[in-house]
Amino acid sequence: MTPKLLFKILIMIGASSSGAFATEWNVSLWGQRRAFTEHVEKLAQLVETRSNGEFRINIFYGDLSPNRENLDGIAQGSFEMAQFCAGYHPEKNRSITVLELPFLGVQTLEEELTLSQLIYQHPAVAQELEQWNARLLMPTPLPQYNLVGTGVPPSTLDWFDDVSVRATGGIGKAFNSLGGNAVSLTATETREAMESGEIDAVAFAQHAHFSFKTIDLAEWWTSNLNPGSVNCPVVMNIDAYNALPSEHREILDTSVDPALQHYLEYYNDLIYKWDEVLQLFNVQKVAIPESEIAAFRQRVAEPVRLQWITDMQSNGLPGEVLAEYASTTLNEIQTGQRPVWGEEVFEDTVIFD
Numbered sequence: 001m002t003p004k005l006l007f008k009i010l011i012m013i014g015a016s017s018s019g020a021f022a023t024e025w026n027v028s029l030w031g032q033r034r035a036f037t038e039h040v041e042k043l044a045q046l047v048e049t050r051s052n053g054e055f056r057i058n059i060f061y062g063d064l065s066p067n068r069e070n071l072d073g074i075a076q077g078s079f080e081m082a083q084f085c086a087g088y089h090p091e092k093n094r095s096i097t098v099l100e101l102p103f104l105g106v107q108t109l110e111e112e113l114t115l116s117q118l119i120y121q122h123p124a125v126a127q128e129l130e131q132w133n134a135r136l137l138m139p140t141p142l143p144q145y146n147l148v149g150t151g152v153p154p155s156t157l158d159w160f161d162d163v164s165v166r167a168t169g170g171i172g173k174a175f176n177s178l179g180g181n182a183v184s185l186t187a188t189e190t191r192e193a194m195e196s197g198e199i200d201a202v203a204f205a206q207h208a209h210f211s212f213k214t215i216d217l218a219e220w221w222t223s224n225l226n227p228g229s230v231n232c233p234v235v236m237n238i239d240a241y242n243a244l245p246s247e248h249r250e251i252l253d254t255s256v257d258p259a260l261q262h263y264l265e266y267y268n269d270l271i272y273k274w275d276e277v278l279q280l281f282n283v284q285k286v287a288i289p290e291s292e293i294a295a296f297r298q299r300v301a302e303p304v305r306l307q308w309i310t311d312m313q314s315n316g317l318p319g320e321v322l323a324e325y326a327s328t329t330l331n332e333i334q335t336g337q338r339p340v341w342g343e344e345v346f347e348d349t350v351i352f353d
Helices: 003-018 035-050 067-076 095-100 109-120 123-130 169-177 187-196 206-211 238-242 246-272 274-280 290-314 319-334
Strands: 023-029 055-061 081-083 134-138 146-149 164-166 181-183 201-204 220-222 234-237 284-286
Touching (some): 035 081, 055 246, 095 109, 095 169, 109 123, 109 246, 109 319, 134 238, 134 246, 169 181, 169 201, 187 201, 206 246, 206 274, 274 284
Parallel strands (some): 023 055, 164 181
Antiparallel strands (some): 134 234, 146 220
């Protein structure tokens, strides 16, 4: 008997004896509770508290679905909510990968959150996810990725020639353009690959280096490579959302912002303490010369962007429009023409009629 089925049976028994039937949702995550999942954990807590226990979100870490198949599970109605990373299966969510283009220029978690929410409102993005019966609920803003590895650390771009790096999405394409070999592994597959020597380095955000224990094996961490990030939204099954009682739908909708605020506070605290983590694990902090970073950006950013646009257009998606919208919007965020998340009530912003 699956955990989901057992939960439903227990709820039905409770409902028949008490006369009340609570709304029960299951959410498919992976790994373990960590900074990456704190907004989901907070959302579940808020929903249950605000509904007096009448609406509960049960969190499963890897029990409901493999992490590459969470969108499939949403489409099939196997669970009501899930998190996924676009780079794990770009063919399933092509339009959203505009947020994974290398050297996009995002500087803070707040900027990443704001840009993601605006991109999610684009009709091309929403319609593509609707093919999976999925509705985007909230982003998982991540900082710029950096590498951990062993042996001689990188100091020039030549280091990447013929090196195998765990990297997905646009970050992977960036390393490939330098002559490297980007290996697309999920987070849960990465430590074993690093330990076995299948890969030489790992591109992760800080929390993942810690949570998936690549930091245990690392001898160095690049502090300023910053090639980009990945986009890992939380989505809902559309039918499940539409079937919610109106009061529960309102509770869910209004719990998103405080859940994201909790996430930002939690993750920014981790970033603040990252130097202590490196010292604890005796990992060298490596700064690559700025001239090399500039050469990396010049060599990679525009060619990968143009290829992404070509690939999207060939699949019937408005690649050029999405890429330009992402670039223009980020510039407006950074120059104060659009409010960064938290400066005002963001969900009231109307982007498209």
